[in-house]
């Protein structure tokens with residue numbers, strides 16, 4: 001599989017938002033760029049940055065002109081096959097018709113009906129995690145709750161035993177890690193660790209797929225193993241993609257929801273039901289989108305918002321900026337759970353619209369419901385926030401709680 005850089009656009013941040021403060025709050029910069037240079041070429045990162053909702057939407061919907069396939073890029077250094085890891089094609093880095101084939105076999109399993117059937121299991125996992133916190137009056141929301149919940153859920157969907165979960169977390173962390181500085185040694189370290197994690201994961205899934213080939217289990221590894229339209233390499237790629245795409249994103253949605261609700265003094269109103277927690281999650285997706293940017297590459301010369309984009313140029317699509325575009329959203333910079341409609345693009349749009357969107361929403365819904373059922377007070381400490389090095393979220397979120405009798 002290609003570097004996760006290609007999956008969610010977590011390459012080097014723009015200079016303007018590289019500081020921890022910029023990472024926590026890139027929104028002023030977005031507003032300025034949306035207004036002044038909505039489609040702008042960054043010489044340093046060699047990418048077009050796209051900020052307005054209508055431009056981001058147009059690029060994502062026009063997959064004939066803007067490919068998700070990084071192999072198209074003129075510089076194929078990430079694709080040089082200089083090691084023994086297999087080049088794994090996945091739905092997220094291909095275009096139709098290949099993308100349609102790679103996604104088709106699993107689409108049904110992520111539709112609302114299928115996800116509803118799985119809800120009781122997510123409720124049990126959530127209750128178990130809260131039981132583990134039974135004796136605590138303070139805990140780190142990220143480590144103790146927001147990280148384990150999605151990891152356990154994906155592992156269960158794939159049909160992977162509980163004792164491999166820590167291993168998963170290590171792999172997915174390595175795969176979305178960002179260099180801490182620009183030195184060649186640091187970049188090389190991160191790349192080396194990513195390749196090692198990829199190889200280890202690849203071997204792990206290859207073994208399980210072999211074991212389950214022809215089996216009748218209803219887990220996703222068996223489903224993939226029996227999908228004859230996919231090569232073994234593509235089946236491995238699918239399993240790795242699910243781990244990668246579904247974990248940190250959902251962790252960040254949970255964290256960003258508690259962060260936003262606390263920041264706006266809405267914790268009590270959520271607990272009493274005066275503010276609907278499902279809508280608060282939806283507004284969190286818009287207001288603090290777990291994935292702030294995506295990448296595409298132009299396959300032909302094209303004009304976008306008055307700029308000439310050339311074939312082979314990379315585009316960085318700022319979902320986080322599009323989701324606060326005042327042309328689309330009233331009071332776009334405000335957190336308003338009651339907002340309707342809420343046409344955010346936190347899950348992307350077009351053919352690559354997030355496969356796991358219903359699952360992520362259901363998990364977050366169950367999580368908030370159970371948290372506020374269990375605790376009659378949940379105070380998150382926002383005094384010393386540290387941005388996550390990958391995607392948009394927090395390293396930790398200390399919470400103090402007291403319980404309902």
Ligand code: HEM
Nearest residue numbers: 091092245246249250253290346347348352354355356360
């Ligand atoms: C809040 C949580 C999540 C967010 C914000 C999110 C966001 C996204 C976005 C923006 C895309 C589009 C990527 C692109 O167009 O290049 C995407 C695609 C995808 N997501 Fe999610 N995601 C989340 C949770 C999940 C979960 C839980 C799963 C899996 C169980 C998942 C699996 C996928 C897959 C497989 C794709 C690729 C779809 C395709 O290319 O056809 N995501 N996600």
